[in-house]
């Protein structure tokens with residue numbers, strides 16, 4: 258699959274997402290007055306309930322508030338707290354702080370990107386993994402570091418990445 262197709266597949270919404278988005282949009286009327294001051298609280302609530310902000314929900318919020326969709330996109334992308342790709346079952350966060358950078362974080366990020374077939378801030382089409390970078394997590398002595406499902410893994414190498422992914426694969430297959 259080409260990279261662009263993978264990204265597209267990863268960002269496309271499922272039937273389950275669609276139901277949850279419709280439910281969320283239908284709940285707006287009873288939860289938030291139609292005032293533009295409510296835009297950020299509405300976005301926060303959407304992310305809390307859906308795990309991320311799909312384009313469809315931002316368009317629905319724009320319709321609800323009577324503002325151009327572009328305004329909603331601009332506000333959402335301005336704040337770091339919002340994410341636009343669905344969470345994977347496993348979160349992979351590559352530390353790009355100074356010590357990790359010196360220790361080869363670029364190579365590690367590339368290794369994750371190649372193995373998962375996605376770029377940072379993307380989710381695999383099967384929603385198994387999402388990939389992103391983080392600033393220093395305070396474990397510089399273990400550089401280069403990747404935080405996997407909230408747990409710090411130090412001295413990561415491409416070979417260790419293969420081992421970690423194999424372990425997840427086995428777990429998934431119930432071996």
Ligand code: FES
Nearest residue numbers: 352354357393396
């Ligand atoms: S720079 Fe990566 S843990 Fe500090």
